[in-house]
Each structure stands twice: as C-alpha cells, then as structure tokens.
Amino acid sequence: MSSPKRTSPESVRRVACVGAGVIGGGWVAHFLGRGYDVTAWDPAPDAEARLRRLVAAAWPALEQLGLAPGASPDRLTVTGTLEEAVADAEFVQESAPEKLELKRELLAKLDAATPAGVVIASSTSGYPMTDMQTAAAAPGRLVVGHPFNPPYLIPLVEVAGGERTDPDAVGWLSRFYECAGKSVITMDREVPGFIANRLQEALWREALHMVANGEATVADIDRSITEGPGLRWAVMGPMLTFALAGGEGGMAHMLDHFGPSLKSPWTRLEAPELDKELYDAVVSGCDDAADGRTVADLVGERDRGVIAVLRATGRLPRDGDA
Numbered sequence: 001m002s003s004p005k006r007t008s009p010e011s012v013r014r015v016a017c018v019g020a021g022v023i024g025g026g027w028v029a030h031f032l033g034r035g036y037d038v039t040a041w042d043p044a045p046d047a048e049a050r051l052r053r054l055v056a057a058a059w060p061a062l063e064q065l066g067l068a069p070g071a072s073p074d075r076l077t078v079t080g081t082l083e084e085a086v087a088d089a090e091f092v093q094e095s096a097p098e099k100l101e102l103k104r105e106l107l108a109k110l111d112a113a114t115p116a117g118v119v120i121a122s123s124t125s126g127y128p129m130t131d132m133q134t135a136a137a138a139p140g141r142l143v144v145g146h147p148f149n150p151p152y153l154i155p156l157v158e159v160a161g162g163e164r165t166d167p168d169a170v171g172w173l174s175r176f177y178e179c180a181g182k183s184v185i186t187m188d189r190e191v192p193g194f195i196a197n198r199l200q201e202a203l204w205r206e207a208l209h210m211v212a213n214g215e216a217t218v219a220d221i222d223r224s225i226t227e228g229p230g231l232r233w234a235v236m237g238p239m240l241t242f243a244l245a246g247g248e249g250g251m252a253h254m255l256d257h258f259g260p261s262l263k264s265p266w267t268r269l270e271a272p273e274l275d276k277e278l279y280d281a282v283v284s285g286c287d288d289a290a291d292g293r294t295v296a297d298l299v300g301e302r303d304r305g306v307i308a309v310l311r312a313t314g315r316l317p318r319d320g321d322a
C-alpha cells in the first residue's frame with residue numbers, strides 16, 4: 001500500500017484544533033504563537049469566548065518565548081461545525097474530554113471529515129490509540145500526541161501510534177511537532193499513560209496514600225517537591241540526578257549503595273527486581289545521557305540550573321534586583 005500524500009511537516013500552515021478547553025485552548029495558543037493559521041471547533045455554547053480569553057491570557061507568555069514572524073491571535077477562526085474546522089486542515093489536534101467512547105466516535109467523525117492523509121493527533125492523557133481508533137475508516141493516520149499543561153509553555157509531547165496506525169504517520173507527527181517547537185518523545189510501543197504520566201501517577205499515588213493515612217498534609221506534599229527534588233528535576237531528570245548521588249562513582253555506585261532500598265517500605269508500589277539487566281541498563285543509560293560530560297560538569301550544570309530556577313520562581317533575588 002502506498003503512503004498517502006500529505007503536506008510535509010515543514011510546510012504545514014493550517015492547523016485545526018477540535019475541543020478547545022484547557023488543553024485544546026493551550027494548543028491553539030501554541031500554534032498561533034508559532035505563526036500557524038488555526039481553526040477551532042468546540043460544541044460548548046461559550047467555547048469561543050472562553051478560547052479567546054485563554055489565548056489573550058497566554059499571549060504575554062508567548063511574546064516572552066518569542067513569536068514566529070506573522071504570529072497573531074487574529075489568525076484564529078472559530079467555526080460553527082467540526083467539518084468546517086478540518087475542511088482545509090493540514091494537521092488536526094483532538095482535545096475532547098477523556099472518555100473512551102466519546103474519543104472513539106469523535107476520531108471516526110474527524111477521520112470522515114478531514115482531507116485524506118492528513119494526520120489526526122489525540123491529546124489523550126493515557127488511552128492507547130489501539131483502543132480509540134476502532135471506529136475509524138482510516139485508522140492509519142490516527143496517532144497519540146500527548147501534551148503537558150499548558151502546551152504553549154511545557155515543551156514535552158509524547159507520540160505513540162496504535163496497532164493500526166501507519167508508522168509513517170507516527171514519524172510525520174514527531175517531525176511536525178519538532179517543526180512547531182515541541183520537545184518530542186516518540187514511543188515505539190503503546191504503554192498506558194505513556195512515560196511521563198506513569199511517572200507522575202506513581203508520585204501522585206504515593207502522595208494520596210500519605211494524605212489518606214494522615215502522614216503528610218497536602219502542603220507538606222507540595223513543599224516536599226517544590227523545595228526538594230522538583231528543583232533538580234527541572235534541570236536534570238531523576239536518572240542523572242540520582243547518578244550524581246553516587247559522587248565520582250556515578251550511577252553504579254548509587255545502585256550498589258542504595259539499590260537494596262528499592263525493597264524498603266519507602267514505596268507502597270511493588271518494586272521491580274534490580275537484576276543485572278536492569279542494573280546495566282540504568283548505568284549505561286546514565287553514561288549515554290551524560291554524553292561525555294564529567295561528574296564535575298554535571299554538578300556545575302545542576303547547580304547553575306537550580307539557582308536559575310530559584311531566581312525565576314522568586315525564591316532568590318534576580319540578577320540586578322536590589
């Protein structure tokens with residue numbers, strides 16, 4: 001079967017956003033800031049007013065991030081029907097409520113209304129595309145593109161196809177998001193919750209246990225992250241952060257020293273077996289991620305980054321402040 005003709009990711013100019021709440025509206029703001037023409041459709045009676053307020057509120061942040069030439073909120077058209085929104089689209093982003101049956105029906109409708117070949121992405125927070133593409137006539141162009149709130153500020157988007165998704169559509173979507181200024185993780189298989197939401201949910205689950213047991217207050221939970229590991233995570237992910245906990249010995253020393261604590265009652269989730277395969281994958285993964293940077297380089301980078309985050313969040317005076 002030959003691949004359908006679609007505009008190259010670099011040449012896309014017209015984007016449609018279907019569902020314009022918190023995330024759909026955030027996508028609209030992002031694409032407008034990047035200089036695209038955006039059409040949007042949402043069935044709620046107050047959707048257009050809400051969307052235009054969201055875009056206006058986001059615009060100062062978009063200006064600070066740097067607008068693309070010609071970018072303007074005036075390039076947003078809110079349509080009266082789903083069909084009008086997607087009629088000329090070169091890419092469609094679906095951000096309707098997280099209900100499986102609704103997504104199935106909506107993706108099938110979008111597939112029927114969108115020009116052949118055009119890729120349709122779903123913002124779903126966790127449904128595998130295999131479960132959502134069942135009713136579509138052309139499921140090959142349906143891909144998950146999971147953003148983070150707000151999509152105009154948080155760079156990450158996770159891309160994953162379903163069993164019936166055409167691999168070319170996955171590759172196209174990843175490249176398109178890169179052209180649109182996103183930081184993309186392309187997954188080669190479906191994992192419910194993708195990568196980041198699985199990590200977030202593990203933390204969230206532990207937090208809820210502690211609140212339910214009266215072991216920590218909601219404020220304790222939040223401060224334990226914003227004044228603790230969260231500051232480092234903005235600079236370096238949990239893997240390299242813990243590699244630095246091993247000092248000059250890096251992740252291997254960290255695992256030898258603290259690996260056995262995986263089995264401690266620190267977590268209420270079941271721990272994986274720290275066998276040799278996992279040990280080696282984590283150690284060599286950290287070496288790859290360091291990409292030639294020494295421990296001293298990484299320590300300097302982390303420290304400068306954490307100080308910048310402390311300044312940016314007003315916990316340290318900014319350069320030039322009295």
Ligand SMILES: NC(=O)C1=CN([C@@H]2O[C@H](COP(=O)(O)OP(=O)(O)OC[C@H]3O[C@@H](n4cnc5c(N)ncnc54)[C@H](O)[C@@H]3O)[C@@H](O)[C@H]2O)C=CC1
Pocket residue numbers: 018019020021022023024041042043044047094095096097098102106123124125126146147148149
């Ligand atoms: N809120 C968040 O932090 C994140 C949400 N997501 C995902 O984004 C999607 C949208 O979530 P939110 O924006 O938070 O929800 P929301 O409730 O803020 O917005 C949903 C919008 O969809 C509209 N809608 C209702 N039925 C529709 C239909 N049949 N077709 C098109 N639009 C319809 C609603 O009027 C509403 O404006 C969900 O799949 C969610 O899992 C993804 C990342 C983060």
Ligand SMILES: C[N+](C)(C)CC(=O)CC(=O)[O-]
Pocket residue numbers: 124125147148149197200
């Ligand atoms: C709460 N949530 C599961 C909808 C969050 C996300 O999906 C991503 C985010 O913005 O953290």
